[in-house]
Amino acid sequence: MAPLLQIGLLVLFAIVIFAIIGLEFYSGIFHAACYNSFGEIVNFSGKPFPCSNKSSSTGADNCDVPGAICFAQWIGPNYGITSFDNIAFAMITVFQCITMEGWTTIMYYTNDSLGSTYNWAYFIPLIVLGLFFMLNLVLGVLSGEFAKERRVQLI
Numbered sequence: 001m002a003p004l005l006q007i008g009l010l011v012l013f014a015i016v017i018f019a020i021i022g023l024e025f026y027s028g029i030f031h032a033a034c035y036n037s038f039g040e041i042v043n044f045s046g047k048p049f050p051c052s053n054k055s056s057s058t059g060a061d062n063c064d065v066p067g068a069i070c071f072a073q074w075i076g077p078n079y080g081i082t083s084f085d086n087i088a089f090a091m092i093t094v095f096q097c098i099t100m101e102g103w104t105t106i107m108y109y110t111n112d113s114l115g116s117t118y119n120w121a122y123f124i125p126l127i128v129l130g131l132f133f134m135l136n137l138v139l140g141v142l143s144g145e146f147a148k149e150r151r152v153q154l155i
Helices: 003-026 088-099 103-114 120-153
Strands: 032-035 067-072
Touching: 003 088, 003 120, 067 120, 088 103, 088 120, 103 120
Parallel strands: none
Antiparallel strands: 032 067
């Protein structure tokens, strides 16, 4: 089997594993937002973001706007795509995290929904293994394959 295919399968396997772990930890948590009595999403920043009804969660957002309640009917961030609700969206979210494109926003969403106590235990290994190990492994294999092809063309 070609080395690039082997590395691609390894990266896909890692994405699936982290997506399954994300499904277990974060399934359905991005759908609660702060609503006023008229059914409109409200907050101080003007953008909707996840919140929590749990008053005991350390660091969770509990709707600081007066008269607002945290109600789970929001579609979610990025029109519902950034979520861990099913395996497909979880894999897209994990891929977004390992490419370092907005992973901190996703981590902050989990902090707002669940509190900030143990979310780092998911995101730090995801970034270290996903970005610094897996993607650099792909770059190494690509570099090796191009070098091998260059040698073949020179002969």
